[in-house]
Amino acid sequence: MNLKTLVWRELAERPSAMFTSTLTILLGVTALVAIRHVTVFSEREVGQQLQSLGANVLVLPKDATLQDYYSADLTARTLPESHVSSILLENLAGVERISPKLCVSAKVANRDVTLTGILPQSEFQAKAAWQSVSLFSNKHDGCKKAACGPKTYDAAPETLASQRTIDQLKGNEAVIGADVAEFSALRIGQTVELFGEKLKVLAVLPRTGTVDDSRVFAHLHTVQRLTNAGEVVNAIEVMSCCEDAAGGLVPRLAELLPDAKVVTISQVVSTQVGINRLMSQMSLFVLGILAIVGGASVASTISSNVRERRREVGTLMALGATPSLVTRMFLLKAWALGIVGAVGGSVFGLIVAVVLGSQWAGVTVKPLPDLIALSIGAALVITTLAALWPARSAAKLDPCYCFQEV
Amino acid sequence: MFQLQDITKVYRKRQQEVVAFKATSLDIGFGEYVAIVGPSGSGKTTLLSMLGGMLSPDSGNVWFEGESLYDLPINERTQRRRERIGFVFQTFNLVPYLTALENVQVPLFLRGANKAEQRDRAAALLEQVGLGNRIEHKPSELSTGQQQRVALARMLANNPRLILADEPTGNLDPDSREAVLSMFDNFVREGRTIVMVTHDPVAAARASRRLRLNDGMLITPETIPNTKAA
Incomplete structure (x- = not known):
């Protein structure tokens, strides 16, 4: 007791x-x-979003919501791909990278995945040279970033998970998210079949805990061709060198692309x-x-x-x-x-x-x-x-x- | 054992004062078997409570084994009660959700005895009162006579020198009453002091001394030869 x-x-x-x-x-x-x-x-x-996306600016279709963007549910709303060239040719101050994306639903191993078409940065370099544009070299006034010099575009494909862009990606290649790799048992070098076409797995992204884990990334033009989508994209991510630049880019891009919605990441996460x-x-x-x-x-x-x-x-x-x-x-x-x-x-x-x-x-x-x-x-x-x-x-x-x- | 000097206890209710107990002098010696008798409301329980260190008088002193009981700090008074006084109640006051064994263990736990000592001592006491085969029974599973025997075992747990009993036979049938009174006779023979409040003339007749109370006043302290206890 x-x-x-x-x-x-x-x-x-x-x-x-x-x-x-x-x-x-x-x-x-x-x-x-x-x-x-x-x-x-x-x-x-x-x-994490702020850290991973940095000082990004998003260009989205007018009727798309931010929730659509984060859930990769943008399949019904598109922008012309020509907007990418427009941004490129404008050579806006503070722009470091551009990443157009086209998201469509697909199946891998009988599971739903988001197939995301992405344009590798090396193609921008080629396009800039072809159009005689000095690519991403226009430093904005008062930029706090130390170096804005020439870039090599030879980073490993896995950096897609952290930097939102990929430097090299061929038309017959794909990069898969961690969840996709897990449930489909796909490894680097194997092939993944999408819309009847076999794409070689170039890389498996590290787990991010985001929707990217269930994405398959392929070349933008491959995705456009496989889905007969035409020359369109769902979103254009514009990576600026710093927050100051991102703030200044919004009105310029809105003026340049009146049929699109332009928001900064800080606006995205404000809600x-x-x-x-x-x-x-x-x-x-x-x-x-x-x-x-x-x-x-x-x-x-x-x-x-x-x-x-x-x-x-x-x-x-x-x-x-x-x-x-x-x-x-x-x-x-x-x-x-x-x-x-x-x-x-x-x-x-x-x-x-x-x-x-x-x-x-x-x-x-x-x-x-x-x-x-x-x-x-x-x-x-x-x-x-x-x-x-x-x-x-x-x-x-x-x-x-x-x-x-x- | 007890000396009461100039004790007064008054209850106040709705601006009226009622003298619950008044005595200029009362001594109770070691080994005495005292019955307090009197009509309801005469102050019997008030006297018992004061002897038990639970109700301080408005004036006067209660000396218990040479100490002024109500001049002691409350924890020391509690300690005296725990170590030297055993209580027996009319309705037994067993804890309903504890077994007979656990009920007897309560005073031992309060004294700080370890688990083994608690269990051994409680089991031995229940055996002593004839309930060795009922130790795991709860009060609701026992007859009233058995419940009072559990209460007696609990009272004995810390081997008290003084037993204060409030109508110990009030709820019992004649056989159980006789069993309890026989145990009381044995306790007196063992040298314990018993102060018992009772309405029961048979129980009162077993005491060596009767104190009659009326309206809070001691009327006729009387001492009678106690043939059974002697």
Whole structure:
């Protein structure tokens, strides 16, 4: 027999009495853990997007949304490929690279993939030489980038994952994402069949945790030919040398391409950043609700338990229980509720975050031990504070209750 | 064992004062078997609570084994109760969700005894009161007589010198009452002191001394020869 046994026996005997409080804490922690997990991973995703896309400017069809771009769902909306030449010929200040893309749905090993046509940078060099244009050499005023010299365009194809462009890609070659390689068991040098044509796998991209993992990249003109799409693209990514340049490029490109939508990456992520901020505030709100509702529920449950057990407490005091032991007995009960609610809530919250995070926010959520520990800690602090007053009032009970019928 | 000096205990309710207990002097010696009798509301339980260190008088002193009980800090008073006083209640006051064994273990746990000692001592006491085959039963699975025997085993757990009993036979059938009173006789023979509040004339007749209370006042302290306990 010890204090834990004493508390546990009562909880096991009458679990229904504590059910409401546990459920309140569980739901509060579930919401807190789920929202914070999705928020944290969404913020990371935005950070990764900003880092990987750098100071990009996007040129999209007028009726395309940013969500379409990020989900690679641009198949129904196109821009003429000639826009690429227009940007190139304009030789806009601060432009470092241009990457036109055409996305179409395809199947590999009976699984849906996004076939993305991409134009290798080496072809821009050839096109620039043919059109007597000095390629990407127009440094904008006040550029903070140290070097804007000539480029060699011989980087490894895997850099596509991080730099959004590829230097060399032949018409019969393809680069596949990590997921595609995994489920189709394709390796470098093997061939992948798309729309009846076999393309040689040039590279397998490292896993990025983005939609790129389920893409197959091929030469833009190959994709246009295989899908009979004509000379069109879905998006043109314009990589500028720095943020300042990206800001200046938007009005110039909008003026140059009036039938297209031109946005910077900071604009692209601004909505997501706003949502993340809202979710962050929402998690504080949930914490507040947990503190008020969960705390009130625990306080009410423990108070009622103290009232119901006055004679039992009186008897324990008559038998020699000190006021501090009585306080600890009720606090331990509150902690038991808090721990069950908090641990259960963390598990449910994590499940909700994993399931809904990928479905609703498009992010892959993994457990954050610090966040879970913090949530459990917060729940325990709340239950302790809520139970403190009724526990102390139990310790002040008149031991003479042991002689009374209550 | 006890000396009560100029004790007054008054209850105040709705601006009215009721004298619950008043005594200029009362001594209870070691090994005495005292029955406190009197009508309901006469102050019997008030006196028992004050003797148990659970209800401080408004004035006067309660001396217990040479110490002024209510001048001790609350934790020390609790310690005296835990180590020296055993309680028996009319409705047994067993913890309903604990087994007989665990109920008897409670005072041992409160004293700080280790698990093995708790279990061995509790099992031996239950054996002593004839419930060795009921140790895993909960109070609701026992008869009232058996419940009171569990309560007696719990009372004995820390081997108290003083037993304070509140209507110990009030809820028992004649056979169970006789069994409990026989145990009380044995406790007195072992040298323990018993102060018992009772309405039961049969139980009161077993005591060596009867204190009659009426409206909080001691009327006729009387001492009778106790043939059974002697």
